[in-house]
Amino acid sequence: MQKKKVVIGFLGSQLDAGMGPGRWTKWRPTVSLGQYEDLAIDRIELLHASKHLALAEQVVKDLANVSPDTQVNLIPMDMENPWDFGQMYAALYDWARSYRFDPASEDYWTHITTGTHVAQICMFLMVESRFIPGVLLQTSPPRRQRHGDPGSYTLIDLDLSRYDVLAQRFNRAHDEALDFLKSGVATRNQRFNALIEEIERVAIRSQAPILLTGPTGAGKSHLARRMFELKRSRHQVRGEFVEVNCATLRGDSAASTLFGHKKGAFTGAAADRAGLLRTAHEGVLFLDEIGELGLDEQAMLLKAVEEKRFFPMGSDREVTSDFQLIAGTNRDLRRDVAQGRFREDLFARINLWAYTLPGLAQRSEDIEPNIEHLLARFSAESGRAVRFNAEAKAKYLQFARSPEALWRGNFRDLLSSMTRLSTLADGGRISTALVDAEIQRLRWLWQPAEAPEAASGIDLDALLAPEVAAALDLFDRVQLEAVVQVCRSSATLSEAGRKLFDRSRTQRTVVNDADRLRKYLLKLGLTWAAVREAS
Known part of the structure; x- marks a missing residue:
């Protein structure tokens, strides 16, 4: 059995207006619904203000003339201000919640040509949120105004899953974002790919603090900057990317660098200083090695993150800064919390989104694509193409993926290794002799240093x-x-x-x-x- 077609829409107090014979010479959107030769509307739910009841009744009579089988239900909907979004949406929401929709036997088309712009927006939202099940109906006047010409109509389905082209574009944008975060490197490690997949969604959707943990050289700083650039490309930040290594901050300079100070706040404070938190306003603040911050600075940072305001050193007036915090550390902050070296409340605040970046030794399958990426970057920067010969590449990869290759410095070690090989490659070719020398250099680099022991030899x-x-x-x-x-x-x-x-x-x-x-x-x-x- 064919479903009934039901239209839901507002009476157009201007577009549907007209009480005399001349009304038939103009295009009236609601009346036109009964004039399409290829369309039979079974029922119209016509929303209207009580003060326009006479016009609504005239429209009902005119629809009966052009489409006798179309039933029209007049639904009074009054509000103090039809241009007030809150009032309009509340009225539509209450009506939709009480209406008996029957999608199994009826198709619902929501007419968005009539009503105030606020009413049209609210109608759109009701359909998009599925409070009104169905599609949008847009009607348009004829190009030349002629008696009886109803113009045209278009149906708009807001179920994006039905639009293959849109889905492809969204998927492409998603893939481009993932590729951007990975710096164009086609990583093969499943764990790392899954991690980047989630980070991409969080970076775009959330302003909450993010904690990146992992060994030195795993790429925390680089990933934080890429996250910022991704957010900026989506117009989600207007400020700058501000990075500071907390391990370099000591004493008064730590609080001064981060929170700023007033002139004379301490010895050497010869002028006012804004501080990096204010520099990061409407941007991203990356605090690398956050576990090195003192407890006093941690307390000040917690207030700044939660309340977006703080006191510069020596000032009795608060300042504000709205930034997103990304923190990085190679320490286990849980242990630091247990030992009293890191504030538990700050850890809880920055641990909402926490990600551990695996070291290069845990991503051995990604060594080859990263080598290709680094060589391509070196070639672009130097203007000189550099490549391995086949035997040299196989030998280097065999060593690089072996348990002997510790990669203590992670990607910094790999970058240094590729830089040495590229610089020494005569004619742009990395030979087995160069690889042999580089392997010896890496073995020496990772050889454990003699640990200082007591005179007895007992540690x-x-x-x-x-x-x-x-x-x-x-x-x-x-x-x-x-x-x-x-x-x-x-x-x-x-x-x-x-x-x-x-x-x-x-x-x-x-x-x-x-x-x-x-x-x-x-x-x-x-x-x-x-x-x-x-x-």
Whole structure:
């Protein structure tokens, strides 16, 4: 069975006007709904103000003349100001919520040609939000005004999923944003691709703080800048990208650099200073190594993030700055919170969107595309094309993907490596000889440095808990080093005890050297097994 066609629309107090015979010589949008030869409207729900009832009744009579089978229901809808968006939307919402829609047997067309512009916008929103199920109906007058010519009509479906061209454009814009965040590098790591996929959505949709964690050189700073540039391309920020490494901030200069100061606030404050938070107004502030900030600065930052206002140093007047915060760190801030080095309330505020960037060693499949990207960038900057020969590339990739390649500096190490190879490549060709030399250089770079040890060769700081090691006097350290040395040269706990207590044991009636040594170690949080394993 064919569905009934139902039109919902406002009476046009101007466009539908006319009470005399001359009304038939003009185009009237609501009356035209009954004049289309290819369209049979079953019912019209005609919304109108009570003061226009006479005009509405005339339109009903005229529709009966041109389309006798069309039923017209007059629906009074009064409000103090039809140009007030809140009043108009509330009135339509209340009507739609009480109306008995039956999409299974009726198609609903919402007429947006008549009514105030506010009414038309509200009608659009009601259909877009599906409070009125159906499509929009737009009618247009004929090019030449002639008696009985109804003009034309167009249906607009707001279900974007039905528009393949639009869907393709949205998908293309999404893919371009992902490619932009990845700097054009075709990454193959599934975890990283999924991470960038979510970051792209968050960067565009959210103004909340974002926390980027990961090892040094994993690309936190670079990604933060790309996020800012993506937001700027969508006209979501008007300010600048302001970056500061918190590890470089100490003492008064930390608060002054971030929050600014008044002249004379401290020794050396010869003039007013705005501070980086105000510089980042309506932009993005990237605080790298945020875990290095002092607790006082953390408290001031929390207020600035939550309330968009703060006190510069030495000032009794607050200033404002509306910025989005992106924070970066290679520390585990959860541990810092537990140890009292980082404020729990600030961590909770910046941890809404938290992402850990994997290091290069965890993205071995992405080494090759990043090499191609870096070589292409070097070629563009130097004007000299650089390429691996096949054997050299295979050898470099075999090493780069192996467990031997630690990539401690992550992408900084890879950038440095490609820069060296590109610079030394004669004729733009990277040979196996250059690769062999570069591999040796990287092996040397990642070779562990000799750790400073005590004169005895025993590293107590590695053996003890940090708080225990920090509380030891020099006397206690020297004594413990000697004890550990004896333990490591003994086969059993009892043997070590006999060596250590070789004099006092002769003065005891009950001799238990093992128990005495065990209790001594236990006071320092040590066990025999731990001392032996550390050797």
